[in-house]
Amino acid sequence: MIKKRITVKLFAYFRDNRFKQEDREVGENITVGDIVDSLTIDREEVGVLMLNSRHTEFSTCLAENDVLAIFPVVGGG
Numbered sequence: 001m002i003k004k005r006i007t008v009k010l011f012a013y014f015r016d017n018r019f020k021q022e023d024r025e026v027g028e029n030i031t032v033g034d035i036v037d038s039l040t041i042d043r044e045e046v047g048v049l050m051l052n053s054r055h056t057e058f059s060t061c062l063a064e065n066d067v068l069a070i071f072p073v074v075g076g077g
Contacts, residue, residue: 001027001028002027002028003025003026003027004025004026004027004028004030004062004063004064004065004066005023005024005025005064005065006023006024006026006035006062006064006065006066006067006068007021007022007023007024007065007066007067007068008021008022008023008024008035008039008068008070009021009067009068009069009070010039010069010070011069011070011071011072012071012072012074013072014039014041014070014071014072018039026062029061030061030062031058031059031060031061031062032049032051032056032057032058032059032060032062032068033058033059035062035068035070036049036058036070039070041070043058045072045073046070046071046072046073047071047072047073047074048069048070048071049068049069049070049071050068050069050071051066051067051068051069052066052067053067053069056068
């Protein structure tokens with residue numbers, strides 16, 4: 001199985017009891033959603049997903065050296 005290195009960045013309360021930034025090795029056909037699920041983050045709580053500084057979706061497959069940033073829904077008023 002081919003492994004790819006990616007970087008995952010978490011923001012706001014997603015960092016609680018997790019990490020700010022982490023390098024990971026992932027297999028082929030791993031999606032953004034797979035990473036979110038592996039972190040036990042409820043997809044309903046995700047506000048913005050950025051892949052290499054561009055908006056992305058849960059279904060996007062990851063590539064070597066991708067940088068995934070996961071932001072929670074922002075509340076308030």
